[in-house]
Amino acid sequence: MSLDPARLVPMANAIRALSMDAVQAANSGHPGMPMGMADVATVLWSKYLKFDPGAPAWADRDRFVLSAGHGSMLIYSLLHLSGYAAPTIDDIRNFRQLGSPCAGHPENFLLDAVECTTGPLGQGLAMAVGMAMAERHLNAVFGDELVDHRTWVVAGDGCLMEGINHEAIGLAGHLKLGRMIVLWDDNNITIDGGTDLSTSEDIKARYAATGWHVAECDGHDFGDIERAIDEALADERPSLVACRTVIGKGAPNKQGTSATHGAPLGEDEIAAARETLGWEHGPFVIPDDILSDWRATGESGKAAHGEWRDRLGASPNKAEFTRRMAGELAEDFQLDNYIQSLMKEPQKVATRKASEMALTHVNTYLPETIGGSADLTGSNNTKAGGIEPFTAANYAGRYVYYGIREFGMAAAMNGMALHGGVIPYGGTFLVFTDYARGAIRLSALQQARVIYVMTHDSIGLGEDGPTHQPVEHLASLRAMPNLLVMRPCDAVETAECWALALEQTDRPTVLALSRQGLPQVRNAPDETDQCRYGAYRLKRAGNAHKVTLIATGSEVHVALETAEKLEREGVGASVVSMVCTELFDEQDAAYRADMLPADTLKVSVEAGATFGWERYTGTDGLNIGLDRFGASAPADDLFEKFGFTADAIVPQIMNKLKD
């Protein structure tokens, strides 16, 4: 297929017109990027991108990621023009208005054809790395006939300045993800002004140093764009294509300046742009011939999709491939037998070790898991079940050595989960959720099944000291919408949490796991599947019920010891294991009231910030926690020092009861 500039020019101008008009109508938004990258996107869509507008969920489509998400009108224009059912022209008219799927930044949960939510800079590119990893893995498992697609990224200067960019391209270069191509909108402009205000980097040299192929082109010369993309396709490495563009191209007085970046052009400039571009049509009007050319861009993809569907139909792997892409767990998957074995032979192990034990079963029965760690494999206990490393030489492997790249790992996991066909999990220390937090938020916002294996979950990690001891992290993660934070107290709860996390098709889970060994507190074969309720009673009061102890993770056994001492003093005390506050909050009022009876003193025990615990204890309860940074010492010394022992807690409760 050869590209005809006479057709491409108006096609690209259609993007420019929709973008400037939609931003103007909304009186807010970013016209500069879509206008600048319109030519590149038109070439990509016309010749290279494999897509079927009628089937945005087609498994073998190319993935297109608008990492510079503020330029959202670019993707909305492309999707509408090329014939996707959504967004409609009315959706675009309502850009940035309540209820429109054309949100300020592209949201994967509002439009089927938006692969991922972008806007937080750098993360789109980093998620694309995960998509490219998932593609290569599934290709290795299912072959070219079912999985053979590319991942395309449009990134801006901002994406390339963010630290996550370094982590993402380091991973992609190392893993030789040659089917990933980043189209860099190289326009020398950031919000504050020229890029020379803040950077002097030779970006192309940096990418080359990181194992990438680098090409460049005039981003407004269709033939040159084509040449550069062909070069990228021919190279085995991942490619950066530096597309030299003029931001806001077509707006005669403002183009090339930061004035076009994040504000409407204004009526006058839009009129002038119409003249410059030779675009004689009113706002939101796309003439039939131009629309028809755009609609034709999907034809080859439609045909390819048909052929692919035939291959899938004929494939012996059809059922398994379809199951994995649908995100359904294997029918024979269960951890019940394993949990029953724990009931028979209780294990005193750290919950990070318990996680490894559960993972041995998970990884054996669920071939779609892809695990990894940000250089803490032996500490996070994430390599289990005999899975092999995922490497450039063996994409069939299922264990990723992410390196010291927490944020890059989390974003890659988002990309994998959104690509589909795999279930990613990855580990680091809980305290380093701080490094990955931007991506954890996007897991939650994007409703992605990503499982964070966060070990060393309190001062219980001991000697490494306050930089490595999470304090506020449980609270800060619980505050995040649509994220489950689970802190199991023993091997049984850990297994139940793994099963629950895998069940969550539309939200991520953080598993907070101990470094130190913990006794198994649940041993009755008929007391299973308790974590599902978020909190449950582990011990009833013996004497008249006066005190309800609510604990999580490594403090549950402390609460049990506390209850025992209280009972010896004649005070009836129940113990509730609050393994997941979010799941507990979802239970009905009767269940919640039964767990936390109104007429008892409620005492929370958790080796972390007390912030948020009043929700369960009330302001007249007692919150045993840690509202300061930790210290460096052996774990037992720290639990003693900070009062997480039954001996330290009982007197406080007795005093409180006297009040």
Add this chain to the structure above:
Amino acid sequence: MSLDPARLVPMANAIRALSMDAVQAANSGHPGMPMGMADVATVLWSKYLKFDPGAPAWADRDRFVLSAGHGSMLIYSLLHLSGYAAPTIDDIRNFRQLGSPCAGHPENFLLDAVECTTGPLGQGLAMAVGMAMAERHLNAVFGDELVDHRTWVVAGDGCLMEGINHEAIGLAGHLKLGRMIVLWDDNNITIDGGTDLSTSEDIKARYAATGWHVAECDGHDFGDIERAIDEALADERPSLVACRTVIGKGAPNKQGTSATHGAPLGEDEIAAARETLGWEHGPFVIPDDILSDWRATGESGKAAHGEWRDRLGASPNKAEFTRRMAGELAEDFQLDNYIQSLMKEPQKVATRKASEMALTHVNTYLPETIGGSADLTGSNNTKAGGIEPFTAANYAGRYVYYGIREFGMAAAMNGMALHGGVIPYGGTFLVFTDYARGAIRLSALQQARVIYVMTHDSIGLGEDGPTHQPVEHLASLRAMPNLLVMRPCDAVETAECWALALEQTDRPTVLALSRQGLPQVRNAPDETDQCRYGAYRLKRAGNAHKVTLIATGSEVHVALETAEKLEREGVGASVVSMVCTELFDEQDAAYRADMLPADTLKVSVEAGATFGWERYTGTDGLNIGLDRFGASAPADDLFEKFGFTADAIVPQIMNKLKD
């Protein structure tokens, strides 16, 4: 001065011996790095580092940052051997034990000579960038005679893989911070194994691409180390010196492997190492001759310090320089007059704009402020008071264009604050505290006066949508120890918050500021300095007091409207502006009870997660908040949709009162 290998060998081995013995005694820690970098550190200390062991706070000392903080025994050994008062040999014996200043990772608040807390990888290097910036700025202001020192960093492969490394070196390269030298412990080992497990990057080429000078040396050849450092000193760019080392050098069976990274060597291997090194002395024994050679390393620094003291004594700038380095505010600094002018002419402005207005005064009266923004200058309103850009051509400037580098900015601000002599503030959107969170935590842990100007603090930012709308961020930051989170409601409160933030010499502040305009609710000239109490009563109940509304920031005026409507229905309602929960928690019980009377219905109103608000409302109160992600639409539509209007709130209160 020429270096004598015959003396350097035992000096370096003293570091190795102390490191392996201390880790063994603690039965935890990281011997590999100190043993590997002992030779490089010995050369640095003997010939290059400007320091006076008797005066760790000497303003013009070189700054030494152990970015690879897990190798903490390197710095503890160096400080002890070279004659600092702390740590003592007993402190080292008690490495990683409760009460020892020799914590698992170096902590700036435990040892005077530890410039910054390190351990979270990459951040030491990024803080060093801030130190080097502060040095050049103060040099530009006070001249070579008072400020003329270098910043040295020891970094590992982990520091160089972290994304923040990219941001930090991009900034340093752009700003041409030639007095910064990074000694990279190039040992090809990470925790998981060889670096080739996870990276294929040409690090030296990447640094070169980012505007750095690059040298390399055999990290175990004293002469070669000297040559490489001399090269670095001769170059005007910041320098990376790749020191090829063997991790755990000296441990004959384990060196060069990840086994030496993070675990004691074991008694047998330590005995073998003693033999290999020819170290015949018992644990923690340093022979007098070796100690004497080490003590001599501080002599030239002592002399230089004496000369510097003379220059300071003779300097006309002595008082101002001393004031700034002591972190004291100028005596004539106050915002009272400005606040009184607001009382006379109330301003309806966004609090981000109010922040700019306050900053105009701050920057005029406090020459030590250094502001900036991560490429959102016009949105964060951080450039005020006529300050000029801080650039490679003008280090006297006080405004930093940080670029799209939130994490790098925050870490650089930590470095500046810890260097002393400047007070850094910097802006981005509140939602992007997620990107910078690792450094915000280090501001708090290190007790650093850093002021975060975080604008667009709620769904009130409007059309950009959920990726840009903070929801859980206020709660997640409030959970962090030693951090003040202030959310002022108008121009008066914003000015008071700025004054308070500047007063905090030992903790950071987050100012959460609105994008949208807010009415000035405090106009009485005698009602000043209220924010100091964290919360205060803005409106008393007219009718019998039934309801206490507690609001922050942009919801305070909504609470006032709500109270007005309630009063019209005969319900007495007071309004408390809870501008800073942490400061309120520090007030005495009587004050707190007076603000939040026990017998009233307490209602929190904040456009963010309700998590944590039960602390003030109790479980029988009402929490008006947002426990989901936001949406893309104009701000007014969102406030309406999510119920942050008096009309939506009043009925909920009336219902609750009926219960």
